[in-house]
Amino acid sequence: MLRAEEKNLDEAISLAESAVSIHRHLLPDQVGEAVAALRLARLYGAAQRHRNLLTTLERAHTLYQATGMPFPQAPADVLLKALAQPIPKPPRHRFRLF
Structure with a gap:
């Protein structure tokens, strides 16, 4: 996710x-x-790869059910819209000594 925050989505996806x-x-x-x-x-x-998003989301849902972990309870269109948002940039912290 850190690579994605740095706007390097291809490397983040590969990892x-x-x-x-x-x-x-x-x-x-x-x-x-x-x-x-x-x-x-x-x-x-975030990379607008919708076909990959759908198949991976189905796989994640199946795995979450198999392990008994709670999966986000939202309508499919809301969940897909939320997942398709761009990755936000990390906040820049400015340190002041005085």
Whole structure:
């Protein structure tokens, strides 16, 4: 997500896809895969990759149900609209000594 905040969505998506793959194949962990899949769906939405967003969101929903974790309870159109928002820039903190 930090890469996405820096406006490097392609790198952020690549890293998130790797995280999902790791949880699916190397460390069979459905909870980790579910969280990574939802974050990947958020990145796909920000990048306007709607087909990837839909399939990844379906996968995340299935994993959330399989693990017993609560999934966001919102109508599909509201959830898709929320996921398609651009990633906000991180706040810039200005430190003052005096």
